[in-house]
Amino acid sequence: MADIMRVEWSKDLVIGIQEIDDQHRQIVDYINLLIDSRGNDDRKVTEEVISELIAYTVSHFGFEESLMEKAEYAYISPHKRIHRLFEKRVREYADRFVNGEDVAEELIEMLHRWLITHIRSEDKDYGALVISSLDANPERERFLKKSFGRFFGDRGKGA
Numbered sequence: 001m002a003d004i005m006r007v008e009w010s011k012d013l014v015i016g017i018q019e020i021d022d023q024h025r026q027i028v029d030y031i032n033l034l035i036d037s038r039g040n041d042d043r044k045v046t047e048e049v050i051s052e053l054i055a056y057t058v059s060h061f062g063f064e065e066s067l068m069e070k071a072e073y074a075y076i077s078p079h080k081r082i083h084r085l086f087e088k089r090v091r092e093y094a095d096r097f098v099n100g101e102d103v104a105e106e107l108i109e110m111l112h113r114w115l116i117t118h119i120r121s122e123d124k125d126y127g128a129l130v131i132s133s134l135d136a137n138p139e140r141e142r143f144l145k146k147s148f149g150r151f152f153g154d155r156g157k158g159a
């Protein structure tokens, strides 16, 4: 089993929106959980981590997109396309894993490279606009709560 470095949270991953940063941190935790689960003889454990990671990330993407939409971010369409493409690719890996293929390491590498790069570039790009849109929103808390509920349901809170 190859040695894979855990993902370290670092300042350059911070967007400056608490909710988004917390969710990104949670995704990093899931990637690390996946890295740690590789040695487990029971593939079900890894399978479970992969499916939770996907569900959480899909919820996060939805939440993020609702903030970009509210802020009328100009590049929301390409950003959404990137999210959908990512979901598709990660689901393909998950299916291959469930079918018994040994793709955990490839998946981890893809998640690491892809997600972290995405946060550092595309997510950073909407940061300033979404921050000012939230600051200008008199119903900021209500909006965030509603959006959270819409995409995460009662899952993810406190995660």
Ligand SMILES: [Fe+2]
Pocket (backbone or CB within 6 Å): 064, 079, 083, 118, 122, 123
């Ligand atoms: Fe994103």
